[in-house]
Amino acid sequence: MLRAILFDLDGTLLAMDQAAFVSAYFKELAAAAAPLGYGKDELIRALWKGTGAMLKNDGRRTNRERFWDDFAGALGEHRRADEPHFDRFYANEFDNARRCVKPRKIARPELEELRRKGYMLALATNPMFPRAGIERRLDWAGLDAKLFDHVTDYENAHFSKPNPLYYREVLAAMDLAPEEAMMIGNNPVDDMAAAELGIGVFLVTDFLENERGVDISPFPQGDYERMLGMLRELPEIR
Structure with missing residues (x-):
């Protein structure tokens, strides 16, 4: 039943x-991350690398752990400290991508x-x-x-x-x-x-x-x- x-x-x-959303999302995220010293291109490359890690996740770690392992692996371990900044982005500036709805x-x-x-x-x-x-x-x-x-x-x-x-x-x-x-x-x-x-x-x-x-x-x-x-x-x- x-x-x-x-x-x-x-x-x-x-x-x-979806394509319009991804474009708007990356634009907003790059703007929010720029004050932390992220270049747009390196940020997007690292995001895709982390996304690929989540797609291939074998169940031994959460997707969050897999993402940050590969994201920090691409940009440096010190970038793990930026996670709270990204969390604030999703609660705030991310809302600007609403225009794609x-x-x-x-x-x-x-x-x-x-x-x-x-x-x-x-x-x-x-x-x-x-x-x-x-x-x-x-x-x-x-x-x-x-x-x-x-x-x-x-x-x-x-x-x-x-x-x-x-x-x-x-x-x-x-x-x-x-x-x-x-x-x-x-x-x-x-x-x-x-x-x-x-x-x-x-x-x-x-x-x-x-x-x-x-x-x-x-x-x-x-x-x-x-x-x-x-x-x-x-x-x-x-």
Whole structure:
């Protein structure tokens, strides 16, 4: 029996063009880090190196630890002391990247109704940001972390999408079997990887991210409005 819905964030609950967001995010971060002596190019190279480390994480360390190991490895161990500055950035200046968000109906009523019906909810966003950065983006979507029983971030995750072990870790945190969950997202590689464990999936096509040109025909799919309609039709399980 279905007991939980797992949601991706960017391009799923939050309407945005990912390329435009990354560009705006890097611009804001470079400006905030400049007073600490970071050059824009070296900062972005180190960010991508840390991101790559999180993507390859084998579970022995958190994504946060993997990121800072490689970030500091690229720029010097003394840069570990800058982590609080970056945390403040995500709580403040990062909000300027909100301009990349597209207007769209907020999903809060549907999520609140799912909770009333007895479903558990997880925000299964790729855990490459600290909690403050994820909560800020939830705010852009008109949502908040209190709606979810579990939120993945780089502090609590040991894997990243599309590694199926990322989804196994989410299931374990929520005490779920694969057949008791459904993953909803807009990336046929990162999000539909949940199907490898036997998790049900739904592909949201409005802001489809399919750089590899994967055949999406095997996946249940539809636009954002169809997703909301599907959620409204789920039966009460209390």
